[in-house]
Amino acid sequence: MAGINYPLWRTLKINVVSILEAVAAEENAIDPGRNFAVTRDRWRPWIESQQGTALCNVMIQNVNKTPERSGSRRSYLDTVNVYIDMYAIGEAGQIEPADVVAADRLDLLTAQAREAITRLKEIDLGFNIDPDGGHIVDWDGSADMTIYDQDQEDTTGQYAPARWTFSVMMPYIPVDNHDFPNISELNLEPFKDELESFSLKFTYDTP
Secondary structure, eight states, rough: OOOOOOOOOHHHHHHHHHHHHHHHHHHHHHHHHGGEEEEEEEOOTTTTTTTTEEEEEEEEEEEEEEEGGGGOOSEEEEEEEEEEEEEEEEEETTSSSSHHHHHHHHHHHHHHHHHHHHGGGTTTTTTTOBBTOSOOOOSOEEEEEEEEOOEEETTEEEEEEEEEEEEEEEEOOOOOOOOOOOOOOOOOHHHHHHHHHHHHTTTOOOO
């Protein structure tokens, strides 16, 4: 027995991280100041320890059933809520106040993250198209953004967080682990005998 597989949303998080990292590399090639770090499933206090760089953190926080499109007991769609949390810091000693520097970097970071996930080539979020079932993820490309109050003071500057939230629908098919007898050979002889017996009960005249 191979064991239970990881859920599809784990692969979804890994794919989103890869998509963001590709854009970060492109931006770094233009200007190292536009680069940003990417991680997943990180929480405080680790987040605060990374204030020296712009950061995206990918998480899954809610998985809900999609009732209006789930008519089968054998399979249904999960609605998976994906969060991309973004953090930036404005260093003290700049000409502009640290909170303005942080907000400017955060604005760019939100644009970079949105560009990454909405590119047409990434519409399937890193999943290959199933030749039998079509698209594994169902997503219209839209996302909601929240910019939080800049209330996390730090001695080196101002800490600015924001979040992109988007929902995708992904299939879930329960494993059929019921024990059924294996049919190695289907014996049609009894059925054949019955057909022959039935045919002998009738006579057919040719006009």
